[in-house]
Amino acid sequence: MTTPIAPHITAFLRERLPLERRASQNTCDTYAYSFQLLFQFASSRLGVPPSGLQFEQVDAPLVMAFLEHLQNQRGNSGRTRNVRLAAIKSFMRYMEYRLPSALDQIRRVLASPMMRTDGRVVRYLTTEEQKALLNAPDPKTRAGTRDRALCHLAVAGGLRVSELLGLRMEDLTFRGKYVDVLIHGKGRKERILPLWKEVGDSLRAWIAIRGNARAPELFLNSRNEALTRSGVAFILRNYQSEALLVCPSLKGKRISPHVLRHSCGINVLRSTGDIRKVALWLGHERMETSEIYVAGDPNEKLEILKAVVPPSLRPGKFSPPDALIASLKAR
Numbered sequence: 001m002t003t004p005i006a007p008h009i010t011a012f013l014r015e016r017l018p019l020e021r022r023a024s025q026n027t028c029d030t031y032a033y034s035f036q037l038l039f040q041f042a043s044s045r046l047g048v049p050p051s052g053l054q055f056e057q058v059d060a061p062l063v064m065a066f067l068e069h070l071q072n073q074r075g076n077s078g079r080t081r082n083v084r085l086a087a088i089k090s091f092m093r094y095m096e097y098r099l100p101s102a103l104d105q106i107r108r109v110l111a112s113p114m115m116r117t118d119g120r121v122v123r124y125l126t127t128e129e130q131k132a133l134l135n136a137p138d139p140k141t142r143a144g145t146r147d148r149a150l151c152h153l154a155v156a157g158g159l160r161v162s163e164l165l166g167l168r169m170e171d172l173t174f175r176g177k178y179v180d181v182l183i184h185g186k187g188r189k190e191r192i193l194p195l196w197k198e199v200g201d202s203l204r205a206w207i208a209i210r211g212n213a214r215a216p217e218l219f220l221n222s223r224n225e226a227l228t229r230s231g232v233a234f235i236l237r238n239y240q241s242e243a244l245l246v247c248p249s250l251k252g253k254r255i256s257p258h259v260l261r262h263s264c265g266i267n268v269l270r271s272t273g274d275i276r277k278v279a280l281w282l283g284h285e286r287m288e289t290s291e292i293y294v295a296g297d298p299n300e301k302l303e304i305l306k307a308v309v310p311p312s313l314r315p316g317k318f319s320p321p322d323a324l325i326a327s328l329k330a331r
Contacts, residue, residue: 002054003099009035012091024188026162034087041066055099060108063088067112078117085112122296123254124263130155132247133255136239142209143222147235149206150219150227154257156199157181158264158282161229161257167218172203179203185283193281232257265293 013032017023023031038058039050045065046057063085070076070084092106099106125133134151138144154164163183171182179200181193210220217226236255244250253259261282268278279290 002056003102005053005055005058006051008055008095008098009091012094016094022188024186026186030083031087031090034084035091037070037084038063038066038088041069055095055102056105058109059105060112063109063112078115082114082117085114088112122262122266122292123259124266124296125253125255125259126249127267129243129247129250129253130263132243132250133236133239135246136242139205145209146206146219147239149202150232150235151239151260152199152202153181153195154260155264155267156195157183157193158261158268159183159257160186160261161232162186163283164257165217165219165227165229165232168216169207169218170216172207172218174200174204183283187285189283189285191283262293262296265290266297269293269297270299 013028013035017028017031018025039053042048042053042057042062043050045062046053048057067081067085070081071078076084089110089112092109096103096106134148134155137147137151139148150164153159159167163185166184167181171184173180173182175194177197177200178194181195183191183193185191206218210218211224213220213224215224215226219227221227221231233256236257240250240253240255265278265282268281269275272278275290275294276287278284278293279287282290284290
C-alpha cells in the first residue's frame with residue numbers, strides 16, 4: 001500500500017513550519033522551493049506527475065540522485081546542495097510520527113551525508129570601490145534616488161538581502177541627525193541599528209518621492225511593487241559597470257548584497273577592532289560567525305607582522321667560486 005505525498009507536504013509547509021516551528025517566511029519559501037525542485041526531478045525520473053508521487057518513491061537512492069542532479073546539471077554549489085538536503089531531512093523527521101510504517105526508508109534518507117564545503121576567503125569591496133558604487137546612481141532620477149538609498153543602507157547597515165527587501169516604512173524612525181532602522185533578521189530575531197546622517201539623507205530623499213503605494217515595503221520597483229532579489233541583483237550589475245569607469249579595481253569582482261554585507265563587516269572591524277561589535281552590528285547569533293572577517297582582513301595580518309619579532313639569523317652571503325678554480329677542481 002502506497003501513501004500519496006501531497007497531503008503530507010502540504011501539512012508540513014502550511015502547518016508544521018509556520019505554526020508549530022514558527023519558521024520565518026524566508027525559511028518557508030526556501031523549503032518550498034527545495035521541494036519544488038525535488039518533485040520536478042522525481043516527476044521526470046519516474047514518469048509521473050508531481051501530484052501523483054507517492055511517499056515510498058522518495059527513497060534514499062532518489063534523494064542522492066537529486067543531489068547529484070543539483071550539482072552536475074544545475075551547477076549548484078555544495079552549500080546549496082546542503083540547504084536542499086536539510087529541507088528534505090526536516091520533512092523526513094516530521095514523517096517519522098505520521099507514517100511509522102516507513103521508518104526504515106526515513107532512516108536511510110536521514111543517513112544521507114552533508115557535503116563538506118570549502119572555507120573561502122571573504123569577498124568585500126575596498127573603501128574606494130564602495131565610494132564608486134555609491135556614487136554611481138543618479139540622484140536626479142527616481143530610480144537613481146531609490147538605488148542610492150538602497151546601496152547606502154546595504155553598505156552602512158550590512159543588511160542581508162532578505163532584511164533589506166523586508167524593510168517597511170514603519171521600520172524607520174528619524175531621530176535628530178540619526179535614523180533608527182528596525183531590522184527583522186533570521187530566526188525572527190530583531191535588532192535596531194542607528195545609522196548616521198548621510199544614510200538618513202539618502203532615505204529621506206527616496207521617501208519624499210516614493211509616493212503612496214499599496215505595498216508596505218520601503219523599496220519598490222517601477223510598478224510600485226515590492227523589490228525582489230533578482231531586481232536587486234540587476235541593479236547592482238548595472239551600477240558595477242558604471243563604477244568600473246572610475247574604479248578599475250572592480251573589474252572581475254562580483255558585487256552582490258552579501259558582498260556589501262561583508263564590506264560592512266570589514267568596515268566595522270577596522271573601525272572598532274572588536275569582533276563582538278561586528279557580531280552585534282550584523283546580527284550574528286554566534287560570535288564565531290564573525291571570525292571570518294578577522295581571517296579576511298589583510299590589515300589584521302599586517303598588525304601581526306608588526307607585533308611579532310622574527311628570529312635573527314647568522315649573517316652570510318653566497319659567493320660563487322672562481323670559474324678557473326672550479327674548472328681545475330672538476331678535472
